[in-house]
Amino acid sequence: MDKNLKRMATMQRMQVTGLELFYRKGYYNTSVDDILKELSLSKGAFYYHFESKEDFFTQIIENLLVRRVYSMLIEPIEGHDNALELITNCFENALETAVHNELDFGFVLNNFINEFNGRNENIMKHLNDILKIWEVNLVSAIQKGKFNGHIDRHVDAEGVALYLMSSYIGVRTLMVENSPSARKYRFMAQLKHYFKSIEVKQSAF
Amino acid sequence: MDKNLKRMATMQRMQVTGLELFYRKGYYNTSVDDILKELSLSKGAFYYHFESKEDFFTQIIENLLVRRVYSMLIEPIEGHDNALELITNCFENALETAVHNELDFGFVLNNFINEFNGRNENIMKHLNDILKIWEVNLVSAIQKGKFNGHIDRHVDAEGVALYLMSSYIGVRTLMVENSPSARKYRFMAQLKHYFKSIEVKQSAF
DNA sequence: ACTTAAACCGACTGGCCGGTCGGTAGCGTT
């Protein structure tokens, strides 16, 4: 078990650095040696722990990406409060980390999906699974909102989820170069506008 | 001039095929030879007409991308009719071509921006210019809509433009794998919802 | 028929990158 710890620690270090570099420079434009140089490790170490570059990336998805998407985009919307408020705060926080140029997982997904689309079916399946998880959880949050009387009963939960995911993914691309902070602010304002159009109309009777 | 025509024709063929392949496989994953093979041309022909792969791509942006973004995303919203209707129809058409897996230029921009972000500043500038043009035209269409009494005077035109671009770019990523046609339909329904929240409220008096 | 230049050919180079493999350092076990 002690030995296993050593093994795990090295693999973890490689994966964390790998994700960081793949995110910044893209999968195909990051060589295995790039990652190894960062860690002062050798090719031998890499291929001792992983079968191939693709296997390495697959494990990164399963060990790091999935969990971080959970903690950043899914757990925050799981409560029983007003779903629209939960989602608003969740997006606000996620975009705030994006403003600071940190790893942001809606955008990471967008990047990787674009890079692997039509090129690596296996990895695409993994990435789509994560999107699916996000989507399912958004849908159920919205349905909960309808049940709790915060959201208009007539809205299409899947449609709203799709629209939310779309706008989030898209705004991240638009934030990469031009005044991310201002764009985040504008985006959140419009999101609230949109939410007003689907929340229950409480006429002032 | 006759000679120039030959020259132009060959360069045009290379650029059209180049854009097609860069779009499908990515810039860095498409070799110059890939493009040449498709056209039964040789390396010599390529480097006779273009200085480098990067120069080639820059010319593709300026000669093809810019124009097609104009005809697909900008000209359709330039009229004096109801801005929200114009934009709705424009997005509807653009997403319809996307459903059929054709070149779709909102998505092309997203792809390329992700690929070049942090890697090639020069190309990024060109791509951002196109986004800027799109944005400016959306903003002015919305302002026209406010002036013409179709859109609520209190809305933030830049915010709406950003939100529209975001959602469009994002939904294209989400359409690449899962039931694009159904998602297009859902997306358009939500877009109309959103538009209802920013159009002028005409109480039925 | 001869000249000239534009257009195009394709073998080659140098560098990078994923993956291999024969070795070895360190450490616990006996």
Next chain:
DNA sequence: AACGCTACCGACCGGCCAGTCGGTTTAAGT
């Protein structure tokens, strides 16, 4: 002290790719 195993080293291989260059084809001009 000898063994054996995990973790790691780094030289090397084969393939790919952007870019080069000496040469050939084509066609217009004279």
